[in-house]
Amino acid sequence: MRQFLNERLPLEAFSAHLRKPLPKHINLLFSLGSLAMFLLILQAVTGAFLAFYYSPSPEHAHNAVTYISTEVPFGAFVRGLHHWGASAMVIVVVLHLLRVVLYSSYKAPRELTWIFGVLLLLVVLGFGFTGYLLPWDEKAYWATVVGVEIASTAPGLGDFVAKVMRGGTEIGAVTLSRFYALHTIWLPWLAFGLVGVHLFFVRYYGSSGKPENTPEEMKTGKPFYPDQVFEDVVGMLILFVALAAVALFVPVPLEDVADPTNADYDPRPEWYFLFLFQLLKYFQGPFEILGTFVIPTVGMLLLLFLPFLDRSERAVLWKRPIALTVTSVCVVGIVVLTILGGTSKKLETTEAAIQETTQPTEQVQGAATPDTDAETVDEGEAVFDFQLTEEEIEGAVEVEEGQQ
Amino acid sequence: MEKRGRRSFLVFSKNWATAFIGGIISLAAGIPLIGFAISPAFKKAESKWVDLGLADRLKNSRFKKVDYTFTAKDGWVQATKKRSVYVTDVGNGEWSVFSRTCSHLGCLVRWDENQESFLCPCHGAIFDKTGAVVAGPPPEPLQKLETKVEAGILYVKET
Numbered sequence: 001m002r003q004f005l006n007e008r009l010p011l012e013a014f015s016a017h018l019r020k021p022l023p024k025h026i027n028l029l030f031s032l033g034s035l036a037m038f039l040l041i042l043q044a045v046t047g048a049f050l051a052f053y054y055s056p057s058p059e060h061a062h063n064a065v066t067y068i069s070t071e072v073p074f075g076a077f078v079r080g081l082h083h084w085g086a087s088a089m090v091i092v093v094v095l096h097l098l099r100v101v102l103y104s105s106y107k108a109p110r111e112l113t114w115i116f117g118v119l120l121l122l123v124v125l126g127f128g129f130t131g132y133l134l135p136w137d138e139k140a141y142w143a144t145v146v147g148v149e150i151a152s153t154a155p156g157l158g159d160f161v162a163k164v165m166r167g168g169t170e171i172g173a174v175t176l177s178r179f180y181a182l183h184t185i186w187l188p189w190l191a192f193g194l195v196g197v198h199l200f201f202v203r204y205y206g207s208s209g210k211p212e213n214t215p216e217e218m219k220t221g222k223p224f225y226p227d228q229v230f231e232d233v234v235g236m237l238i239l240f241v242a243l244a245a246v247a248l249f250v251p252v253p254l255e256d257v258a259d260p261t262n263a264d265y266d267p268r269p270e271w272y273f274l275f276l277f278q279l280l281k282y283f284q285g286p287f288e289i290l291g292t293f294v295i296p297t298v299g300m301l302l303l304l305f306l307p308f309l310d311r312s313e314r315a316v317l318w319k320r321p322i323a324l325t326v327t328s329v330c331v332v333g334i335v336v337l338t339i340l341g342g343t344s345k346k347l348e349t350t351e352a353a354i355q356e357t358t359q360p361t362e363q364v365q366g367a368a369t370p371d372t373d374a375e376t377v378d379e380g381e382a383v384f385d386f387q388l389t390e391e392e393i394e395g396a397v398e399v400e401e402g403q404q
Numbered sequence: 405m406e407k408r409g410r411r412s413f414l415v416f417s418k419n420w421a422t423a424f425i426g427g428i429i430s431l432a433a434g435i436p437l438i439g440f441a442i443s444p445a446f447k448k449a450e451s452k453w454v455d456l457g458l459a460d461r462l463k464n465s466r467f468k469k470v471d472y473t474f475t476a477k478d479g480w481v482q483a484t485k486k487r488s489v490y491v492t493d494v495g496n497g498e499w500s501v502f503s504r505t506c507s508h509l510g511c512l513v514r515w516d517e518n519q520e521s522f523l524c525p526c527h528g529a530i531f532d533k534t535g536a537v538v539a540g541p542p543p544e545p546l547q548k549l550e551t552k553v554e555a556g557i558l559y560v561k562e563t
Contacts, residue, residue: 045437046433046437052440064479074436077440078436233422233426234425236429237428240429
């Protein structure tokens with residue numbers, strides 16, 4: 001059998017390639033790429049199985065997800081693996097990126113490996129964004145409303161892009177259908193294509209090793225197969241056991257079915273978008289676009305072209321003061337913003353206050369009853385930023401009378 | 405020499421350990437995933453009595469085609485199902501209600517009054533008025549549904 005295959009396929013060459021020695025001093029951090037790959041496969045497999053029971057329509061999606069979680073054998077576990085796997089994926093991909101920054105592995109000749117890696121990070125975030133609309137619960141709906149609105153603030157084509165994302169002017173059946181298509185067809189194809197190119201570059205240039213490795217040490221470490229593969233597989237086992245434990249013991253949240261009229265709901269994105277959510281609070285009025293478009297876009301472009309911006313000698317991060325400062329500020333900034341976003345107080349409103357928010361509009365339209373009930377409402381004053389003053393209401397009455 | 409022997413033992417062990425761990429992960433993920441996918445096959449079909457209408461109106465010595473609907477749980481949906489049967493009363497309060505689904509490959513059979521047979525348009529199956537196979541490839545007779553009459557209404561048991 002082996003001879004048959006050897007005569008037809010370059011197995012010996014492939015085997016020799018796999019057994020090529022890695023650089024010396026390769027540590028566990030070098031398994032993060034393999035773990036990301038493992039999670040990508042796990043997400044693809046669990047997602048493909050979840051698709052057996054899912055229906056991407058507003059009438060069915062929430063019921064289908066409830067059915068998966070409560071009635072299908074192993075359904076809660078499979079959904080748990082997929083849901084928590086997405087979070088694990090973001091963590092592992094970011095740690096992988098930080099490892100590459102730490103050892104300055106993105107420098108020449110590995111610029112292309114880095115660029116395709118950053119593109120994969122974007123695809124992973126795209127998976128997250130398109131994925132959490134699918135249960136069609138309150139969180140899904142409102143986080144997507146906000147996400148698409150963020151896209152609409154992009155100068156020039158923003159509104160057009162938002163309409164394309166929604167498949168119209170509001171989030172509904174067409175949005176859910178296209179997010180499902182993106183999540184299950186377009187992004188997986190893109191991801192596996194990018195992984196293919198990324199892996200090609202990884203194997204072509206070989207592992208970067210540590211910056212302090214001498215040229216001799218770059219060729220005299222343990223072989224990729226079986227030594228590194230074994231360590232990677234042990235890492236995968238530990239990760240899988242942890243993920244399975246979380247999937248078994250931590251129920252995946254599913255909120256009430258999406259209600260576009262629910263003013264009580266405080267939208268919050270998934271934890272990995274909380275930093276952006278928090279950032280948006282600091283840019284108000286004409287500066288809104290800084291938080292929604294300029295900072296994320298510039299940040300991503302800087303990350304993408306990092307190998308061409310940082311042309312310093314290859315060295316470990318703490319010997320590169322500028323890189324260390326920028327990386328630390330970014331990491332600490334994102335962590336702090338995420339914590340602030342996660343712990344930010346939700347808006348406390350009373351039923352009376354919610355009803356009250358509609359009052360001023362009615363008064364302007366009717367322009368006849370200046371004595372509002374607002375005086376009787378003590379709580380939730382922050383809600384009434386747009387509350388009309390008596391002068392304004394009288395002004396509106398005068399304008400209307402003038403028109404008559 | 406000894407060093408090489410130890411190295412080849414290590415390689416051998418790592419190969420098997422890698423394969424073993426890979427197998428464990430595949431099984432730990434694979435068993436729930438396969439169970440998840442094939443579970444509908446083990447789900448018992450729910451049976452229920454479905455109202456076909458007034459027995460007096462359905463009394464007929466010839467087979468009468470009756471289409472009816474009923475609601476049943478279909479996954480996460482309470483779905484309206486459509487069915488079609490042939491009904492005849494055979495006297496003494498007995499009823500014959502045949503499913504129109506051919507026992508061969510599921511096409512819908514038609515009652516032919518002249519031949520007094522059920523004919524399948526797909527592969528030429530012929531069933532007599534008791535539902536028995538007369539000709540063609542079906543391995544089994546037509547499915548005869550359980551019936552009951554209560555308060556003058558004919559019910560069939562849907563499974």
